[in-house]
Amino acid sequence: MSLVIEPQAETRRDFAIRPLSPVVAAEVVGLDLRRPLGEAARREVYDAFVRYQVLAFRGQHLTPDEQIAFTEQFGALERHIARNRGAANPLVHIVSNLNDAGRPSGKVGSQKWHTDKSFRPEPSLATILHAVTMPPDGGDTCFADMYAAYDSLTPAEKAELDGVRVIHSWELSRQKSGGTATPEEIRDAPPMSHPLVRVHPDSGRKCLFMGEHASHFDGRPMAEGRARLAALEAHATAERFVYRHRWQPGDLLMWDNRCLLHRADANFDAARYERVLHRTCLRGTAPA
Numbered sequence: 001m002s003l004v005i006e007p008q009a010e011t012r013r014d015f016a017i018r019p020l021s022p023v024v025a026a027e028v029v030g031l032d033l034r035r036p037l038g039e040a041a042r043r044e045v046y047d048a049f050v051r052y053q054v055l056a057f058r059g060q061h062l063t064p065d066e067q068i069a070f071t072e073q074f075g076a077l078e079r080h081i082a083r084n085r086g087a088a089n090p091l092v093h094i095v096s097n098l099n100d101a102g103r104p105s106g107k108v109g110s111q112k113w114h115t116d117k118s119f120r121p122e123p124s125l126a127t128i129l130h131a132v133t134m135p136p137d138g139g140d141t142c143f144a145d146m147y148a149a150y151d152s153l154t155p156a157e158k159a160e161l162d163g164v165r166v167i168h169s170w171e172l173s174r175q176k177s178g179g180t181a182t183p184e185e186i187r188d189a190p191p192m193s194h195p196l197v198r199v200h201p202d203s204g205r206k207c208l209f210m211g212e213h214a215s216h217f218d219g220r221p222m223a224e225g226r227a228r229l230a231a232l233e234a235h236a237t238a239e240r241f242v243y244r245h246r247w248q249p250g251d252l253l254m255w256d257n258r259c260l261l262h263r264a265d266a267n268f269d270a271a272r273y274e275r276v277l278h279r280t281c282l283r284g285t286a287p288a
Helices: 039-052 064-074 146-151 155-161 170-176 183-188 222-236
Strands: 016-019 026-029 054-057 093-096 124-133 141-145 165-168 192-195 197-199 206-208 214-217 242-245 252-256 260-264 276-283
Touching: 016 039, 026 039, 039 054, 039 064, 039 252, 054 242, 064 124, 064 276, 141 146, 146 206, 146 222, 170 183, 170 214, 192 197, 214 222, 252 260
Parallel strands: 026 054
Antiparallel strands: 016 026, 054 252, 093 276, 124 252, 124 276, 141 242, 141 260, 165 192, 165 214, 197 206
């Protein structure tokens, strides 16, 4: 006889949503994400996700399969780039500082500002990142609000960026960081052109869409576009637009890739302590 897991009760008092900063982010307390959400709770969580952009679900301990099941309640899972070392399931990406021997390597990836899978035709809607093993202190994840960054531009700057398209490329972002994409990765993720200013499909607000995978302006000299993108990123990641998440044991983060940039902070001894997280992504829609 199989065990049937019932959805959680649908009353609001079963969980709380509390803002974490004046910029973005809220914590969700009182939900057990190993159990399916009732429809009312699912809608409330998604509405909070759109409003706050980053949700931190406290006290979660999910297996990879349970994380996949939670993610699928909000849309279709997005596959990862061809390289996904150490993952038993191709839909769960292992984010870690471990080397091939399973020991801390001293290196921390994803330290540059980016939005996940912007090189896809339909970039990620959301990323779900679950802390498995974290250092005793540090290893933060930082988020920059692209709504606020766009809103703070002058009318002339907004007019200048209207209609500009940007080439997003896994191959070129690897080159910028001193690496090399494999032929398999290049076939898997060819360059894509997306608008620099996109309209968020849920909120209807305009925001900047760029980051590490954004290479240059489509149809313009590469050097000119890269210089403008660098200046825009410096503006958009100023401290007043940034929320820093200091991880707690059992945290699971869900954030909106459509209106945020994010990066890992190597503010811990990465040669001594392990930092291991499990990542799933939801496929989004073509930016417009």
